[in-house]
Amino acid sequence: MTGWDARADLVVVGSGVAGLSAALDAVAAGLRTVVVTKDGIGEGSTRWAQGGIAVVLGDIAGDSLDSHVADTLAAGGGLSDPVAVGTVVRGGPGALRRLRERGALFDGRDARLDRTREGGHSAFRVVHAGGDATGAEIERALVAAARSAQLTVLDGHVAVDALRDVTGRVTGLSVLDAEGRPGVLHAPAVLLATGGYGGLYASTTNPPTATGDGVALALRAGATASDLEFVQFHPTVLYTGPAQGRRPLVTEAVRGEGAVLRDRTGVAFMAGVHPRADLAPRDVVAAAITRRMAETGADCVHLDATGLDGFAARFPTVYASCRAAGIDPATDPIPVTPAAHYACGGIVADVDARTGVPGLYAAGEVARTGLHGANRLASNSLLEGLVAGERAVRAVLADRAFAGPGIVGRAAEPAPALPVADRSVVQRAMTRYAGIGRDATGLASASDAVEAATVTAVPLDRTGVEDAALTLLAQAVLAAAGTRRETRGCHVRTDFPERDDVHQRASLPVRMDASGRPVVVADALVGAA
Template sequence: MAVRSDQFVPAQSARGVDDVVILGGGLAGLFCALKLAPRPVTIISNAPIGEGASSAWAQGGIAAAVTEDDTAEAHMADTIAVGGGLCQDKIVAMMTAEAGRRVRDLLSYGVPFDKDLEGRLAVSREAAHSASRVVRVRGDMAGRAIMDALVAAVRQTPSIRVIEGFLGESLITEGKFVTGVMARRRGGLERLAFQAPAVVLASGGIGHLYAVTTNPGEANGHGIGMAARAGAVIADAEFVQFHPTALDVGRDPAPLATEALRGEGATLINSAGERFMQAVHPLMELAPRDIVARAIFRERAAGRGAFLDCRSAVGASFADRFPTVHAACLAAGIDPVTDPIPVAPAEHYHMGGVLTDANGRTSLDGLWAAGEVASTGAHGANRLASNSLLEAVVFAARIAEDIQGLMPTPRTAYWEALDDEPGLPSQRNQEERAAISILRQTMSDLVGVERDEAGLRLALARIAAAETRVQRTSIRNMMIAGKIVAAAALQRKESRGAHFRKDAPEADPAQAKRSYLTLDQVNAAAAAATAAHPNALTGVTSAVAAGETA
């Protein structure tokens, strides 16, 4: 459950009066704070702002119809075509129509988007786009450049207070209203309660719930867990996008080989040198991500391996055109100029999340959500490439506009109750590390690229069993987020977009609608699965059970 406002002891605010508390120091949180200026805002981030954000790792860019031969309507049509019949058309129309204005906002904050010799924005094409409309920075550095510019702007804005090194644990509620955020110092026991008339959840995605992911460790589902515990409705949680071409080099997180490489003509081959996508889809390497990810998954499962061949398409210009990927390859002992790059699907983006409306409002009064933690209906069952950064800035701006009429309520408080239960901290930490390892391996094995009913029921039972080892609220949030994804995948008995059921491989027209869950429903599904699998952890390897892979 959420934390009630009468469960903490008030203390003097560190500085001034806050109208808004934003949980998350990524693109959505920073952009929203800048749009709210000069209204007083506090940003809470568990890492230095910009550093733990998945947005900083985005290589492709931001999709927007900014050229004379492209239109917002065409961008909308491409988005809906990829969305598996679940996009909210009005939401997509609004997002694509506002894209150009948001790109201009980013330019005003100092983002150095690539331009041609005449000073016009340079654009590239990515998978399932009908036109070149992805605005980039030096090929594969858009995310980092955008975040660097916004971090600098935030630090220069006096109305924005940044609290770094605190991890959001719970939402504070008064009746049906969300009135603040309870946060704990990362790695410590100190807790602070931040209250404000408006709370914006911008805490990122769920990537680190999976053993193989392209996302930083901070993307661990805490926001979804917090919101669900407070009673928020979660939407479309079963739709998890796996990037087809993460570098298969044994690193956690897995380095990403940007889709732009395939946009430039790179091909996918197996160990025999065969270009296997030709037999899978008419668009071959530029097919929608879920199709490419499943094709690579199956090549690897058949023992043939999968490799991204950039030798002809990019060749000697690799270091200049794609410096981030080039550096990651060299660090792994691979020269992409002369060698094919081994690749594997990795968890990349979550289309589901906390249900919001067109202004970012959730089902809880006083709580807004933006970025990957939110489910706006813009992506449907499968996100179009480079629409993630766009969605984050569009909805962050709309939230800021929606909040404008709120009056500030100055309250910041210190939470005195400690996080520990009796027992040796070392023993607790070992058990919790084991629980996290079980969660991540279970999500990759049973709630991954391909799923089925038996595996999903086992996943629910296994995560529920692992949750009994957990005492810290932050880790319990991770377990809850994992159960939500598994329960949603179990509920959808068809294959659609990024959700693929081996036992129901076709789309069912009767299920062409969004899904909704509350925590009570998720816990009921987990209880039923536990009853069917009372010894769910028996099949878990001893290394995982001991926490050795944490």
Template structure:
């Protein structure tokens, strides 16, 4: 591939290997990732089949675990699924697949009731579920747990249930380097962990549930594990990726020197919190009649504009007019974090600014979770299912992971049952490349990439800056992608570079503003771009 005259390598595998010298493991279904999508997929596999879950971290390492706000589903008799469909389509900016939207939303209540039957304890008011409202929703329909710790509760329930399944094994702290393909099909993956090094896992069917790529940005709500590994390995394996220009920025991320960039859930705004600037001015109604309850792309853009107007690095969430005891009970996690930095929600404003949060684009999947590579399925943030379009409606992400996790698990299970129990070690090999003399400062490249993405691919974008950024990325790719590393730090960097340059290329091509993709040089949406998608697929040439 040549971009701007720079020859860019496309490595097939990240590390050298000879199958005769590496341990082999055989399973019916391999699941990469132990977030909500991966765990739900495992529970959908027929108990007659063996399942292996390989996850980069433990159960607390996924974005699902860190999810605060909740899960969107129509459970109130006064609400209607069509309202949820309409809200999702409106937020999606004309790029949602309406059939997918309807399918997921109408299935949603059943998935919530299933979680409750398995032991999930969602917050209640008396004998009824406590349903919250977030930006873009026309009704209260967000189920939540322990105030602002919904992800922890859901993962707790699913992880414990998976552990009870005799046909499921979990390998934690295991990095998946690459998918193994032969004759156009996915045959499993190569993994690594510090205990036994590299292992070739041969599988009848493989499911990707690796999450997103928020760590590409300097300002992000994502955990350290979100480095786009699943998207990159799917791309190297020949799968189609699409919608990569659409990274959603959460409007309210805690902005305190020395603090991690903790997400401040927009459920706070749903409960009445106000956004004010450094002067105490409530500014959101200057930008949108919905005020603080406008969709995330609108609020993020408004915050950036107000920061520029005031020359201040952040804005503030103001809860001082709300009942302090009620707020502490509703948001115990955020209350505790703020207290560590001497902030009292009853009297202090919380400094916030946008941060990279959720990727709408990813591996293309159909209604069942099937990718364009036979034998490979995917669920959750690693995918582009068509549900979110150009901008995700709040709390639709956990819903999507539940629905598509189940579908991918069922589909992979069905096809694995039809395949014979005959495993053949295929003659795949990746010879070692000449070792370079000069070591790379991986931390420096990673930090440079994250800063570059924040400047050029942030909330507001300009074509010239993106093209300059792409030139820098291509230079880094020209020498970093050909290296063969022996540790996750190097493999993560290669995955981040692979996805970052595709994201920038997609954003350059989409010469309009739509959803969370906002270009100062093309500030309006174009009707002829409404149903157009930008796709990428690796060519062997």
């Protein structure tokens, strides 16, 4: 591999809330830091987040940090790590304060921020900005802070592979620019903050950047992934007919303010599904909507917000999307369906973002810390990104001090040939057979379809890197989904509709085998309790 090279103390891949929070802290700590991002600095998933940040600030009667922990554990379907949950939840108030110090403006007065409630929460604890534009405001503030700090950003570049020395320690990152020209960033620490893999599915709330690059890169570097089968589908995405790519989200906060889901006949069907009805956890609501559409033969259900006052002012983003589709939420129920939204699993990392590969860190949606388990609690994602970004930099600094002098980087080797399938084939197979409601026959059909479309090729540009990542993620998700023979959280098996806490209350580690295929670690569920 030929091309340019440069040196840094830390390379951050991704420019969402976790990546930019970490990069800003790293620069403040004196680390030479480079942010690598495929598009512009503000084009990641963070900007599309609507609902807000779940955080307990101590000013809501009856709410507490312990309640937030309990709600998170309840939503996680028995697979959340209580230590990770407690660490992130208790780190929230301080992380929010530092975000506000960086210029983020939230709704309400300084002394008392406005709060809303979302599915799975027992209290009004979600702070928001611009009504339903929280992610956009966070991204605005962090981008402005990055420019003020003169943070080095390498935009228009896709990360290809982590470079490692003979001991397996990370020594840098290989990248390709928009023209496919290679480059190398030598660094003793690489932080992946690349988001999830909503691009596996035909319809998603994610931007086009969410193609699983970070998880694929980490697996190829020898890291372990876990909980990959738990893909959260947001229950309410604006339905305007069959669609491909990113779809407009209808934030869960609309239901938190009193909107009700109804089927095509007007029946409010969530009342008999869960004690919290329309504010049940997302996995419950998304599955209920899918069942109701199948039962009634409808392409969508409807979110009735006609009884809400001031909809346009409270939810300007949703209102604009509805009006563009010819819908007036004040008089018309909003047509909605579920769509791929969030990866609850990812690279196995601790709460300080350390993975099993020395020098490789992972924070935010790309990581599996044990916070989310089998289903993410609403508005815990922005919270995790803020807390994880800060903790990651502290870990990098601690590991740097322990390791002593910086590691000498080595030149990158020629890019390897990787399995690559046509993206449209992958998306069709995953959408049809690995969405909400899976069975052994369908999962096998999806695997066969991906396998039949796979060739071996050297990725030469961003599209090639993304297609290779999506192919690897499809194989990994299908392997995990086929192994977990139960229904738990976001993973709904129609041939195994019951939850099995006796044998399957455990996460499934996924690693690359000697042939370069992702496999579930043998006997991962044996003896699990």
